[in-house]
Amino acid sequence: MMKKLNINLSENSYPILIGNGLFARLFDEIYKRRNYGKILFLVDGNVSRIYRKQIIELIDGYFTGKGLDSSTIVKILPIKPGETSKSIETLSKVYSYMIDNNFGRDSLVVALGGGVVGDLAGFAASTFMRCVDYVQVPTTLLSAVDSSVGGKTGINFLHTKNIVGSFYQPKFVLIDLDFLKSLNKTEILCGAGEILKYAFMTGPGFYSFIKKNIDKLLTLDNVVLTKIIVECLKIKGSVVESDEKESGLRKILNLGHTFAHAYESVLEYKVKHGEAVAAGLVCAVILSRKLSLMDEALYQDFINFLKQFTIRKSFNNLDKQKLYSAMLKDKKNRGGKIKFVLPHSIGELLVDVEADKDDVVYSLNEFENVVFS
Amino acid sequence: MMKKLNINLSENSYPILIGNGLFARLFDEIYKRRNYGKILFLVDGNVSRIYRKQIIELIDGYFTGKGLDSSTIVKILPIKPGETSKSIETLSKVYSYMIDNNFGRDSLVVALGGGVVGDLAGFAASTFMRCVDYVQVPTTLLSAVDSSVGGKTGINFLHTKNIVGSFYQPKFVLIDLDFLKSLNKTEILCGAGEILKYAFMTGPGFYSFIKKNIDKLLTLDNVVLTKIIVECLKIKGSVVESDEKESGLRKILNLGHTFAHAYESVLEYKVKHGEAVAAGLVCAVILSRKLSLMDEALYQDFINFLKQFTIRKSFNNLDKQKLYSAMLKDKKNRGGKIKFVLPHSIGELLVDVEADKDDVVYSLNEFENVVFS
Numbered sequence: 001m002m003k004k005l006n007i008n009l010s011e012n013s014y015p016i017l018i019g020n021g022l023f024a025r026l027f028d029e030i031y032k033r034r035n036y037g038k039i040l041f042l043v044d045g046n047v048s049r050i051y052r053k054q055i056i057e058l059i060d061g062y063f064t065g066k067g068l069d070s071s072t073i074v075k076i077l078p079i080k081p082g083e084t085s086k087s088i089e090t091l092s093k094v095y096s097y098m099i100d101n102n103f104g105r106d107s108l109v110v111a112l113g114g115g116v117v118g119d120l121a122g123f124a125a126s127t128f129m130r131c132v133d134y135v136q137v138p139t140t141l142l143s144a145v146d147s148s149v150g151g152k153t154g155i156n157f158l159h160t161k162n163i164v165g166s167f168y169q170p171k172f173v174l175i176d177l178d179f180l181k182s183l184n185k186t187e188i189l190c191g192a193g194e195i196l197k198y199a200f201m202t203g204p205g206f207y208s209f210i211k212k213n214i215d216k217l218l219t220l221d222n223v224v225l226t227k228i229i230v231e232c233l234k235i236k237g238s239v240v241e242s243d244e245k246e247s248g249l250r251k252i253l254n255l256g257h258t259f260a261h262a263y264e265s266v267l268e269y270k271v272k273h274g275e276a277v278a279a280g281l282v283c284a285v286i287l288s289r290k291l292s293l294m295d296e297a298l299y300q301d302f303i304n305f306l307k308q309f310t311i312r313k314s315f316n317n318l319d320k321q322k323l324y325s326a327m328l329k330d331k332k333n334r335g336g337k338i339k340f341v342l343p344h345s346i347g348e349l350l351v352d353v354e355a356d357k358d359d360v361v362y363s364l365n366e367f368e369n370v371v372f373s
Numbered sequence: 374m375m376k377k378l379n380i381n382l383s384e385n386s387y388p389i390l391i392g393n394g395l396f397a398r399l400f401d402e403i404y405k406r407r408n409y410g411k412i413l414f415l416v417d418g419n420v421s422r423i424y425r426k427q428i429i430e431l432i433d434g435y436f437t438g439k440g441l442d443s444s445t446i447v448k449i450l451p452i453k454p455g456e457t458s459k460s461i462e463t464l465s466k467v468y469s470y471m472i473d474n475n476f477g478r479d480s481l482v483v484a485l486g487g488g489v490v491g492d493l494a495g496f497a498a499s500t501f502m503r504c505v506d507y508v509q510v511p512t513t514l515l516s517a518v519d520s521s522v523g524g525k526t527g528i529n530f531l532h533t534k535n536i537v538g539s540f541y542q543p544k545f546v547l548i549d550l551d552f553l554k555s556l557n558k559t560e561i562l563c564g565a566g567e568i569l570k571y572a573f574m575t576g577p578g579f580y581s582f583i584k585k586n587i588d589k590l591l592t593l594d595n596v597v598l599t600k601i602i603v604e605c606l607k608i609k610g611s612v613v614e615s616d617e618k619e620s621g622l623r624k625i626l627n628l629g630h631t632f633a634h635a636y637e638s639v640l641e642y643k644v645k646h647g648e649a650v651a652a653g654l655v656c657a658v659i660l661s662r663k664l665s666l667m668d669e670a671l672y673q674d675f676i677n678f679l680k681q682f683t684i685r686k687s688f689n690n691l692d693k694q695k696l697y698s699a700m701l702k703d704k705k706n707r708g709g710k711i712k713f714v715l716p717h718s719i720g721e722l723l724v725d726v727e728a729d730k731d732d733v734v735y736s737l738n739e740f741e742n743v744v745f746s
Contacts, residue, residue: 088461088465092461092530095530095531095536095537096530096531099530099531099533099536100531123500126539127496127500127537127538127539128536128537129536129537129538130525130526130527130535130538130539130540130618130619131539131540131618152503153503154503157465157468157469157472158468158469158472158473160472162503163468163472163501163502164468164500164501164502165500165502165503166499166500166503166504166539167503167504245503245504246503
């Protein structure tokens with residue numbers, strides 16, 4: 001069964017398709033929109049290793065079924081897994097590949113992978129020949145619940161996360177739940193970080209649902225997973241619809257991310273973004289209580305809940321001064337004070353909260369106490 | 374006296390200000406729009422050499438007059454003159470400079486120079502932090518009559534012109550005619566190429582005006598110059614207003630450009646874009662007659678007119694096969710046949726005209742006969 005959500009924007013609205021076995025329908029979805037001359041698959045190296053044969057069979061099958069020769073039309077470029085691929089070097093490789101293979105304005109880029117591939121592919125598509133179309137086919141929980149939707153694209157530069165990028169919406173997002181079956185525990189945790197973010201952003205219903213079904217989420221139960229993905233994307237969709245280019249409201253999606261980006265930077269991107277988001281959420285909850293913006297009972301409830309998600313030892317015993325400096329360098333705080341998005345109660349967030357250095361450092365220390373002691 | 378034109382788009386409309394001594398009003402124009410935290414001037418190296426002191430005095434004067442300290446706010450980064458600066462390396466330098474100097478979302482980029490600086494600055498602004506504002510202050514005739522308006526930004530990559538870029542409109546365009554006073558003959562010819570393009574695109578009035586005032590244009594007479602700039606930008610504005618992202622009509626602005634880009638590529642960008650456009654226009658006129666799309670009398674009139682603009686010897690005795698191959702690689706022809714925009718009569722252009730290789734090569738040969746014999 002397929003679920004369908006729509007992201008309605010003034011220009012460039014698009015659907016999100018969610019279900020099992022959807023990847024087999026990819027080319028139908030593509031060609032019912034436009035008769036693209038060339039298609040470039042940017043594929044996460046791990047995904048490519050597992051699914052390359054399936055992708056090629058799918059391509060061959062589609063074209064053979066229509067009596068066409070696909071050999072010159074569809075290309076697959078594997079992208080080395082990991083955050084380091086969100087670089088100007090990898091971007092240059094993508095441009096070169098497209099130029100060498102004579103990609104024109106009637107090209108389509110397909111992002112098949114997690115957030116790294118999605119962000120890179122979206123940015124390449126938004127800038128190649130002043131833009132060609134792209135679609136998102138997320139294969140990780142994090143990209144399925146968050147990064148594949150909303151049109152934020154980008155790469156890192158000079159150790160600064162997402163400092164170069166664009167707002168550029170995909171033509172559609174196709175979420176085949178079967179891809180998620182191969183995810184390991186760390187990957188699930190990565191998605192869980194963003195899912196919890198959404199749980200904090202909406203009413204008590206979704207928060208309770210996740211609490212009750214936490215085991216099923218961690219074991220990727222199909223029904224629970226579908227419900228959670230749909231709910232997260234509904235929230236994200238409504239935020240993006242009212243503030244596509246982050247002039248205001250969209251900021252709330254950065255809950256936990258100021259801390260998260262600092263962890264990623266200090267840990268030199270050797271942890272995954274989603275893990276850092278999970279850690280960042282814990283810090284945000286702690287900071288909120290420290291600033292008396294959250295009551296004690298709720299604080300305990302949040303913390304007990306968050307503790308169920310195992311956070312790696314790499315996040316322990318870090319240099320707090322370094323973390324604080326990294327926050328000052330974060331894209332959102334450049335040239336000013338650090339502004340946080342903090343949870344107030346379930347479904348209520350506070351934005352642009354300024355905090356003293358002491359309180360931030362307290363939160364970083366307390367995070368380690370809470371999580372690792 | 375200042376002239377004002379408006380470019381009216383569904384989003385991001387903006388004014389063009391044209392007149393003498395307008396540069397002195399730059400900061401007033403900037404700050405009446407928004408209170409930017411940081412301003413980066415990307416300045417053509419030649420302009421910087423001539424005007425650096427004046428820019429600094431202007432900045433100091435503005436801030437001192439308001440009792441403010443400007444030292445940490447406004448930065449000037451000179452850009453090496455020439456097409457080779459439209460590169461991913463120079464772009465990376467701009468990003469690095471902005472990151473190192475802690476530029477945030479409330480930044481403004483000012484492009485002070487010709488088309489190279491304008492295209493580079495616009496692209497940097499459209500991608501730094503997923504976009505910051507920019508303004509165009511053209512200092513060449515070509516950028517004043519053409520490239521500063523319309524929001525096409527970009528860099529070259531792998532010898533392919535403008536293959537990476539965006540459609541991104543400036544907040545305003547400020548054309549101070551005083552900058553044009555220091556232009557040499559080659560620079561004037563560069564602008565003339567694009568001006569003639571506009572003369573071919575509109576009714577006989579403007580064409581006659583230019584023919585009658587050709588000497589005054591070449592000596593940069595203030596009244597004639599103003600009239601010509603205003604007319605060109607009116608035409609360009611109306612085209613951009615109906616087709617901002619070049620899905621159809623905007624193609625007509627590429628008159629002469631298929632040939633021009635081939636000349637630039639084969640001559641390894643050692644000629645200026647405007648010179649190549651002038652040469653490309655002659656080729657387009659020749660090809661149009663060869664394909665019987667233009668009558669003989671008009672052909673002679675055009676050619677006699679175009680011959681008044683001296684084209685450099687570097688355009689003579691070129692390898693026609695190389696030029697033809699370069700056209701096949703042009704961004705607009707990728708993966709297909711070469712499509713030309715050709716003049717039919719004054720004010721009437723034909724788009725998407727396909728031509729046999731023989732006719733194209735004939736035109737390249739005939740160009741050399743007409744211009745250099």
